Amino acid sequence: MRRLLVLAPALVLLAGCHPSSPAKETPSSSAPASSASASAGLPPDPQPVRTAECPYLSNETVQDANGQHVTKVSVSDDEPHPACFFYRPDGSLQLTVRVYVGKSDVATALVNKAAPVDTSNPASDPAGWKGGYQPSGDGVVYAVAKGDAAVIVTSNQKQSIKARTVAKKAIAALKL
Incomplete structure (x- = not known):
C-alpha cells in the first residue's frame, strides 16, 4: 500500500509526459535517467x-x-x-x-x-x-x-x- 502511495504521483506525472521532451542527460550521469525515477522526487543530476x-x-x-x-x-x-x-x-x-x-x-x-x-x-x-x-x-x-x-x-x-x-x-x- 505504501509503495502504491509513493508511486501514484509518479504515475500521474508520467501520464503527462510527451515523447518530444526527452530527459536531459548530464556529464555526471552514470546511467540514463528514467522518467519514473525523475518523477519520484529525485533531484536533477x-x-x-x-x-x-x-x-x-x-x-x-x-x-x-x-x-x-x-x-x-x-x-x-x-x-x-x-x-x-x-x-x-x-x-x-x-x-x-x-x-x-x-x-x-x-x-x-x-x-x-x-x-x-x-x-x-x-x-x-x-x-x-x-x-x-x-x-x-x-x-x-x-x-x-x-x-x-x-x-x-x-x-x-x-x-x-x-x-x-x-x-x-x-x-x-x-x-x-
Missing part, C-alpha cells in the same frame, strides 16, 4: 556551473586516487555540498563526485539509479555504507548511501578501487 575548488576534495587527492593530473575543477550549485567535476589536461572529464544529504529514501534511490542493485556489484566500503559499483561508459561508478547521505563517484578509469578511494576520502572529509 548536478551540472558544472562555475570553475572553483572542490570544498571537500583537493586536486592532489583526486590525482593520487584516479591516476591523472587535474587541470580544472568545476562545481555545481547544489547545497550544502556541491558536486565536483575534475578535468584532465585534454579538457575531458575524468571524475565526478556527487554528495547528497537529505531524505534516506532519496539517498538510497540516487545510489540505486547510479548503480542499480540488480546489475551492480555490492559495495560496503566504508563500513556502514551500502551501495554498488559497476562499469559506466568508459569508466566506473561507485555509489554508496548511509542514512540520509549518498556519495556517487564516476571515474573515467575502469578500476573501481579508484572511485571507491575517492568516495571514502569525500565521506571522511565531510564527516558523513
